[in-house]
Amino acid sequence: MKLIVIGGNPAGLSAASAVRKTHPDWDLIVYEMGEYVSYGSCGLPYYISGVVESRDKLMTLTPSILQNTRNISVKLFHKVISVDFTKKLVKVLDLKKNKDFEDNYDYLVITTGAEPKRMVIEHPNLFYIHTIPDADRIKSVVKEKKFKSGVLIGSGYIGLEMVEAYKDLGVEDLTLIGPRLIYTSESQDFIRAELEKQNIRIILSQYVKNIEKIDEEHLKVNLKDESITTEFVQVSIGVVPNTSIFEGTPLEMEKGAIIVDEFMRTNIDNVYAAGDCVVSFHNILKKKIFLPLAPAANKQGRIAGQMIASDGKNVDSFPGIVGTSLWKVFDLYCGRTGITKEQGEQMGYEVGTTFIKTNEVAHYYPNISGNFGEKMSVLLVYDVNSHKLLGGEITSPSQIGAKKIDVLATALAAEMKIEDLQKLDLGYQPAFSPVWDPLLVAANQARKELK
Numbered sequence: 159m160k161l162i163v164i165g166g167n168p169a170g171l172s173a174a175s176a177v178r179k180t181h182p183d184w185d186l187i188v189y190e191m192g193e194y195v196s197y198g199s200c201g202l203p204y205y206i207s208g209v210v211e212s213r214d215k216l217m218t219l220t221p222s223i224l225q226n227t228r229n230i231s232v233k234l235f236h237k238v239i240s241v242d243f244t245k246k247l248v249k250v251l252d253l254k255k256n257k258d259f260e261d262n263y264d265y266l267v268i269t270t271g272a273e274p275k276r277m278v279i280e281h282p283n284l285f286y287i288h289t290i291p292d293a294d295r296i297k298s299v300v301k302e303k304k305f306k307s308g309v310l311i312g313s314g315y316i317g318l319e320m321v322e323a324y325k326d327l328g329v330e331d332l333t334l335i336g337p338r339l340i341y342t343s344e345s346q347d348f349i350r351a352e353l354e355k356q357n358i359r360i361i362l363s364q365y366v367k368n369i370e371k372i373d374e375e376h377l378k379v380n381l382k383d384e385s386i387t388t389e390f391v392q393v394s395i396g397v398v399p400n401t402s403i404f405e406g407t408p409l410e411m412e413k414g415a416i417i418v419d420e421f422m423r424t425n426i427d428n429v430y431a432a433g434d435c436v437v438s439f440h441n442i443l444k445k446k447i448f449l450p451l452a453p454a455a456n457k458q459g460r461i462a463g464q465m466i467a468s469d470g471k472n473v474d475s476f477p478g479i480v481g482t483s484l485w486k487v488f489d490l491y492c493g494r495t496g497i498t499k500e501q502g503e504q505m506g507y508e509v510g511t512t513f514i515k516t517n518e519v520a521h522y523y524p525n526i527s528g529n530f531g532e533k534m535s536v537l538l539v540y541d542v543n544s545h546k547l548l549g550g551e552i553t554s555p556s557q558i559g560a561k562k563i564d565v566l567a568t569a570l571a572a573e574m575k576i577e578d579l580q581k582l583d584l585g586y587q588p589a590f591s592p593v594w595d596p597l598l599v600a601a602n603q604a605r606k607e608l609k
């Protein structure tokens with residue numbers, strides 16, 4: 159049997175590796191259009207800033223390790239340009255030789271990921287950050303040209319993490335433009351305060367009309383009320399599924415994201431898809447959405463591989479997502495899970511929210527930064543009628559506090575109510591939390607507000 163995987167990052171390699179565990183003799187081929195496989199895109203901002211010293215440290219597996227230890231054949235610089243699902247053939251362009259050829263498969267796994275939304279203009283000082291070559295380019299151009307000013311368009315987690323990277327590279331005058339600072343609630347104030355502490359100019363609720371080229375070294379960002387002249391612009395305004403090669407084929411997609419079931423099956427026999435190019439079922443929103451993040455990509459890739467390896471028998475399905483994510487803004491660590499107040503209201507819930515600020519660790523013990531009495535925030539979102547938890551947000555001066563978002567994610571998975579959260583036996587030690595854990599403080603407060 160022969161498996162072809164399109165895309166050699168977490169989802170694709172998880173699929174190929176899962177098949178290899180069961181079938182030592184199958185032909186496993188991964189076509190990857192880029193120069194690298196198996197790298198942590200999530201670490202790119204830290205490679206740019208220098209926290210991660212070399213790009214090699216981002217890579218988990220290389221093509222030679224994959225060949226030698228798993229007998230998986232990885233073809234770099236090979237772009238799949240079309241698929242004939244009836245004949246079970248992929249057409250591949252060898253980008254080095256500029257020659258195309260066809261290859262047949264018994265099973266196909268599509269893990270082509272996502273790609274950044276782009277502006278119409280091109281300019282040497284206009285950046286996107288998605289791949290290692292993007293990171294290399296940003297790092298070398300910013301260092302070589304010694305930029306002093308830059309504008310980041312897009313205030314999602316990538317924009318927020320990159321603003322820190324540019325600051326670490328020595329850019330002093332930075333402006334961040336976006337609709338909001340990720341959260342829709344008062345949790346936003348913590349991000350705003352952190353950015354202001356770092357002298358980042360923040361422009362919210364204003365959409366960028368366009369970007370103009372002034373000359374080879376300058377760009378102008380035009381907003382409704384003002385124009386900003388700058389040396390470079392980074393655009394991170396979201397991503398779209400990288401699935402244009404399937405347009406016009408029988409593969410079912412929704413706004414470009416491939417529709418899969420809980421076993422990562424597409425609508426075509428023997429064709430699976432996983433990771434940033436698919437929709438996932440959101441267990442709180444109760445619908446399929448496009449929310450591309452690494453943990454789901456790894457799990458889904460493995461499930462696709464297990465399904466193929468076992469001919470669909472005894473495989474645990476993908477349980478869906480609850481929308482958990484973490485990000486970092488300079489010295490602030492943030493997380494969220496579930497849904498927001500606004501999303502809950504759209505679903506017809508009578509939504510209550512409780513917001514608290516409390517010590518991250520015991521008041522007499524220094525936190526990771528050596529500071530005493532630093533506060534973290536917790537927001538709980540719940541249904542006023544059933545008391546069911548719907549979502550949560552955390553901001554914290556360290557990773558310890560922010561990672562508590564996983565307790566809320568677990569509570570969502572277990573469909574807990576506020577009173578269930580109150581009863582949790584959470585651990586205590588002065589270096590980790592106050593004796594009343596911040597989540598319990600929030601749950602107690604929510605209970606009072608519900609009475």
Ligand SMILES: Cc1cc2nc3c(=O)[nH]c(=O)nc-3n(C[C@H](O)[C@H](O)[C@H](O)COP(=O)(O)OP(=O)(O)OC[C@H]3O[C@@H](n4cnc5c(N)ncnc54)[C@H](O)[C@@H]3O)c2cc1C
Nearest residue numbers: 165167168169191199200237238270271433434451452455
């Ligand atoms: C800067 C940055 C920071 C991030 N931080 C986080 C984070 O902190 N937490 C988190 O959960 N997620 C984060 N993510 C998202 C995370 O990286 C993705 O969810 C994850 O990489 C998805 O894996 P994937 O295998 O589905 O897709 P990808 O990693 O995008 O891999 C798809 C691969 O397919 C290849 N490909 C595409 N089309 C073809 C074709 N036609 N032929 C051959 N090859 C093709 C691409 O070159 C690519 O290598 C971050 C992403 C970026 C860019």
